Amino acid sequence: MALPKRIIKETERLMAEPVPGIKAIPHEDNLRYFDVEVHGPSQSPYENGIFKLELFLPDDYPMTPPKIRFLTRIYHPNIDKLGRICLDVLKSNWSPALQIRTILLSIQALLGAPNPDDPLANDVAQRWKEDEPAAIQTAREWTRMYAVSENR
Amino acid sequence: MGAKIPRNFRLLEELEKGEKGLGADACSYGLANGDDLLMSDWNGTILGPPHSVHENRIYSLSLHCGENYPDVPPDVTFVSKINLPCVDPRNGKVDPTKLQCLSQWKRDYTMETILSELRRSMASPANKKLPQPPEGSTW
Numbered sequence: 238m239a240l241p242k243r244i245i246k247e248t249e250r251l252m253a254e255p256v257p258g259i260k261a262i263p264h265e266d267n268l269r270y271f272d273v274e275v276h277g278p279s280q281s282p283y284e285n286g287i288f289k290l291e292l293f294l295p296d297d298y299p300m301t302p303p304k305i306r307f308l309t310r311i312y313h314p315n316i317d318k319l320g321r322i323c324l325d326v327l328k329s330n331w332s333p334a335l336q337i338r339t340i341l342l343s344i345q346a347l348l349g350a351p352n353p354d355d356p357l358a359n360d361v362a363q364r365w366k367e368d369e370p371a372a373i374q375t376a377r378e379w380t381r382m383y384a385v386s387e388n389r
Numbered sequence: 390m391g392a393k394i395p396r397n398f399r400l401l402e403e404l405e406k407g408e409k410g411l412g413a414d415a416c417s418y419g420l421a422n423g424d425d426l427l428m429s430d431w432n433g434t435i436l437g438p439p440h441s442v443h444e445n446r447i448y449s450l451s452l453h454c455g456e457n458y459p460d461v462p463p464d465v466t467f468v469s470k471i472n473l474p475c476v477d478p479r480n481g482k483v484d485p486t487k488l489q490c491l492s493q494w495k496r497d498y499t500m501e502t503i504l505s506e507l508r509r510s511m512a513s514p515a516n517k518k519l520p521q522p523p524e525g526s527t528w
Contacts, residue, residue, distance in 0.1 A: 267395065269392045270393075270395045291397060293395055293398045296392045306401070308426060318424035318426075319423075319428070
């Protein structure tokens with residue numbers, strides 16, 4: 238099956254006009270499977286971190302959202318231990334008008350605005366609500382341990 | 390041919406299916422270690438099929454999905470002792486040449502496929518009355 242035009246166009250644009258702080262490169266042997274890097278937003282506990290993710294466009298994309306998860310360990314109330322992400326636009330609020338680029342921007346924004354009231358990682362969310370400064374401190378430490386390049 | 394789903398997303402699908410309990414009757418599986426980002430090691434259980442020597446027994450297995458899964462099948466080992474022709478009596482390893490879903494592995498087969506076939510093998514007329522080690526013993 239040839240790659241749909243929509244995916245070719247999105248890929249070309251991602252390469253030609255990359256979003257600052259976001260990289261998405263398709264695998265040569267599977268053009269629906271992307272290696273992704275997202276820089277942690279400045280002024281967030283993830284600042285200076287470079288987070289690796291993987292993204293896959295299923296058969297019925299864009300009628301269904303891309304599948305995406307973190308490969309770098311991250312301490313965040315909406316991201317679980319396996320890197321799965323709780324984000325409305327990846328689930329019920331997906332629309333075919335959204336794109337890889339907009340989804341990755343939403344994920345970057347989620348790093349800047351954790352939402353402990355809609356948690357995926359319950360233990361992290363709990364801590365975030367009970368002692369936010371301590372949770373943010375842990376998020377900073379994890380960023381340094383797992384997402385800063387000299388330590389990778 | 391449709392999109393080729395990469396290893397990790399395939400394993401996430403299997404995990405979600407296993408967690409929701411949509412898996413095959415009497416078989417279950419899950420990650421051995423809930424924060425293993427590589428999702429390599431899995432635990433499986435098979436409830437012994439009725440009308441066989443295995444009835445009411447629960448068998449534990451371990452499954453290892455390497456980096457080329459699902460292009461190649463996982464390594465499957467019984468943790469609980471069992472007497473079955475496809476299982477190495479020395480260490481519990483399932484011999485991939487003796488279980489059809491492993492010897493003729495296809496990319497769309499899953500861990501559920503394997504556990505279900507093992508359970509069918511336990512219930513087959515040739516195997517259902519084989520003498521078994523004491524219940525609950527392990528290798």
